Structures are given as C-alpha cells and as structure tokens.
Amino acid sequence: MKIKSTILGLAALLSAGMVQAQDGWNFPSDPAQEKKARELNAAYTDYLSSEQFVEATHPLNWLLVNVPELNESIYQNGVKVYDGASKATTDEAQKRIYQDSVIAIYEKRGEIYDNEKNWIENKAYYGYQYFKDDKDKLAGPIADFEKAIELNGTLNPTLTAAYFNLVYRNYAYHQAYTGEEILAIHDKLQAILDKAAAEGTDVSSPKSSLEQLLVAMELIDCDFIENTMGPKLAADPTNEALADQIFKYSVQYKCYSSKSFLQALEIKHAKEPSFSTSQVIAMRYVQDNKLTEAENLWKQALTLAENDAQKAEGHMELATVYAKQGKKAAARNEAKTAANIDASKTTEVYSMIAGMYMNSFNDCKGGVSKIKDRAIYIAAYNAYQKAGDNAGMANARSQFPSKEEVFTEGMQVGQSLSTGCWIGETVTLATRD
Structure with missing residues (x-):
C-alpha cells in the first residue's frame, strides 16, 4: 500500500x-x-x-x-x-x-x-535509462521512441543508438521482431544518421554503435539474405526498398554469388543505371554463361562510362565475351580499341589476340599448303612480341614451318604471306629452324 x-x-x-x-x-x-x-x-x-x-x-x-x-x-x-x-x-x-x-x-x-511531440524524445530516453535492464519494461520506451519518430518525422541522432539498443534487447529477450523488421528499423535509423552527416553532424559514434548491435544479433549472413530475403524479393520484384536492403547487406557481408544479390542489383540498375552496376551484372552473366545478356550489358556500360579507364575496361570485357561466343574478329576489334584508349592494356590485349590466333589453326587450315596454314603462328608470334611475352613468342615460333617445308613448297624466307581466314593479316615468312 x-x-x-x-x-x-x-x-x-x-x-x-x-x-x-x-x-x-x-x-x-x-x-x-x-x-x-x-x-x-x-x-x-x-x-x-x-x-x-x-x-x-x-x-x-x-x-x-x-x-x-x-x-x-x-x-x-x-x-x-x-x-x-x-x-x-x-x-x-x-x-x-x-x-x-x-x-x-x-x-x-x-x-x-x-504537446507530446515537444518532449516525447526525453520521455523515451528516461525510459531507456531506467528500464533497459528490465526485460519486462522494454516495450514502454521502445513505443516512445517510435512515437517520437512518428510525431517528428525523425529522431535526435544521439538517441538512435539508445533506441536500437532497446530493440536489440527486446529481440534477445523476447524474439520480438522478425529479421526483416529489425533491418527495417536499422535502415530507418541509418537514414536519420546519413541525413545528419550530410548536414555536417559527426555521427560516427552512433553509427558504430548501430553496426555493433546489428552484428551482435548474429542475424545477417549469406544464407539469411538468400533464403529469407531473397524469396520475398522474387515474389515482389517491385519492392525497391527490399532490393536496396539485399544489395546493401550482400555487399557488406560479401554475398556476391547469390541469386538474390543479382536480382537486387538488376532492380537497382534498372532504376539508376551506372557503369559499376552494369559491370557487376555483366560479370555475373558471364559466370552463368549468359553471354548474350552479358554482351548487351557491356554495350550499355560503355554508354555509361565516365572516364577512359572505364571505357577501356568495357571494351576489353566485351572482347572477352565475344571471344567466348566465338566472334573472334569482333573480339580482336574490341581489344584493340581498349589498347588504343588505355596503353597500359597493351600487354593484356595482344596476349589475348595471340592466344586466339594460336587456337585458330584447326578452324583456319585449308589443308593445301602447310606453309599458308602455319602462317597464323607467325601472326601469333608478332602479337606476342607486341605483348612482350617471350614465352609466348617461343611457343608460337615452335609452330613455324621448317626450312625443308619452305623449300618443298618453293617459297622463300622473308616473302610476304597472307594468313587468310578471320585473321586476315599479311606476315613475313620465317622458319622455326
């Protein structure tokens, strides 16, 4: 009493x-x-x-x-x-x-x-101080923090960590939220802190506290993203907020190989296309052997490139896609374009071209003249030379025709010779011996 x-x-x-x-x-x-x-x-x-x-x-x-x-x-x-x-x-x-x-x-x-909106934050913080260790009283201050955001549209940045601490405790004691609900609260608070930071406020401390609490919940991993969040995005691909969450946490927890990450990235790219999003999606398409899709994405990426380095990379990756598709001439053209834009790619470009030449013997041989058939190896040698690849040059030279073969066909070392085929180069006849 x-x-x-x-x-x-x-x-x-x-x-x-x-x-x-x-x-x-x-x-x-x-x-x-x-x-x-x-x-x-x-x-x-x-x-x-x-x-x-x-x-x-x-x-x-x-x-x-x-x-x-x-x-x-x-x-x-x-x-x-x-x-x-x-x-x-x-x-x-x-x-x-x-x-x-x-x-x-x-x-x-x-x-x-x-006039609750004038003091509801203070009430919430008193409740946090008094009841954070009382598992039976957590709901009160949590409701007050939520009411503060509802009434004022935001929360004092210094109080975000206190609110999320209560959420963490309520989850630990009572499993009061689903994983998605916790992430939604976390993202809402992060948005408040991001806005404050943009206005010049130092929010490093509350940001750090939020991330530590989220990690402590052991809530998010690649399986959670793929198996819990992913199916919901698959069911509602118009949910941009969920897509943003999946993208953010996939990057944070390095879950790049999941289907949900790719879908989230595709949604993000459709809304805000950029070179970087095109790049990552195209690489995933190549991994999944979706070469036509990858080709289209790299072509789009080139229209979004912001500097020469990105343009050179785009042309080089497009060359790789063409090579995988068997479009060797197109691959060579894209690779040479990359080298023209960025000279630092010369070695990579001509090593690639030389490799395509070396692997084209069966496709290009006519079976009439061994000398003409082996002319592609001379072209490969020249490409390796531009790449500065001595080992590649030696390997290509070992496939040159012999002096005896040159003599037998009535040709002379030093004469010009057309490779024919898709390679279409004129080379100077040389022998391996």
Missing part, C-alpha cells in the same frame, strides 16, 4: 472550481485551497533549487494530484524532481517508484497539454 500511495496519484479526478487562468496559472477558487497550492508550489521549487529532490516530492505530489492543471511547469519541474530523487535514494524499491513517477508525469502532461 505504501508503494501505491507514494506513486503519483495522477489518475485522480481533476479538482473542481479553478479560478480564471492568469498567466497560465490556474489556482483553486477556494481561498484555503489556493493558499495551500501557493505554499506547496513555493515549497517544492525551493527544494528543487537546493537540489533536495526527495523533500521536493512531497509538496509536488500534492499539487500533481489535487491541482493537476495548475501550470505546465509542475510537469516540467516534476521530471527533474523525481529523476533527481531516484538518483538520491539508495533504496532500490523506492528508486523504481521515483522512476515510474517520471514516466507517469510525462503521460499526465500529455493528457492535459497535448
């Missing part, structure tokens, strides 16, 4: 007979009640000024119960009084009574003054 009587009796009926408000003060019309209210108002403010918080609770409690509409200041100061009293007492039961009274004061203030 002592506890019940000590907690603010804020559910009491509003006292009747108030006089006309003057400067926001509503003293009782009854002279005796007015006198008592004035005396107790002065008494608690004196105690508050001298930081005698426990003593201040007694006159303040009478005011809150008997003249609850006296003035909003009794609620503003009431929070200071009861919070101070909770810190002043060593009795744990009494401490909790004072803490509960702080929350009750905020709730009664909301009923009377209807």
